[in-house]
Amino acid sequence: MLAYSPSDFCTPDQGLDYIFGKMGAIYGASFTRHWENVDLSLVRQTWGEILGRYCTYRPTIDFALRSMNTAFVPSALAFRELCTQAPRIPDKPHSIITKQPTQEELVMTAKAKEEALQKIRSFTGSLKVAA
Numbered sequence: 001m002l003a004y005s006p007s008d009f010c011t012p013d014q015g016l017d018y019i020f021g022k023m024g025a026i027y028g029a030s031f032t033r034h035w036e037n038v039d040l041s042l043v044r045q046t047w048g049e050i051l052g053r054y055c056t057y058r059p060t061i062d063f064a065l066r067s068m069n070t071a072f073v074p075s076a077l078a079f080r081e082l083c084t085q086a087p088r089i090p091d092k093p094h095s096i097i098t099k100q101p102t103q104e105e106l107v108m109t110a111k112a113k114e115e116a117l118q119k120i121r122s123f124t125g126s127l128k129v130a131a
Helices: 012-027 029-034 040-056 058-067 076-084 103-130
Strands: none
Touching: 012 029, 012 040, 012 058, 040 058, 040 076, 058 076
16 A cells, blocks of 8 residues: 655646656657647646646556656646556545534533433432431
């Protein structure tokens, strides 16, 4: 099982910046020419939609970047396919959340406790008189 590390995760925008920055460094000018005459905001939006959760986990992104075919720039679909071959993204550990009582609940509990103690005192007092 993979250990969960918060530093391995990022926002989708950070993940896309990381992916496109690395691909720019790997493919150079062919990468920038690949997106000529295409609205870059549409490219990012489409990649974000296609990659989904994969663009939020850096080890998966790094796995896909290491596995790319260096001969050509991958499409978003091809990059997602590489991401699916990476080790599973670990789940965030679930913390046990305990509900803290409100001030009103504390007052009501104290009142109920005092009433119960009063009844016990009354009952035990009547036992002593009868004995």
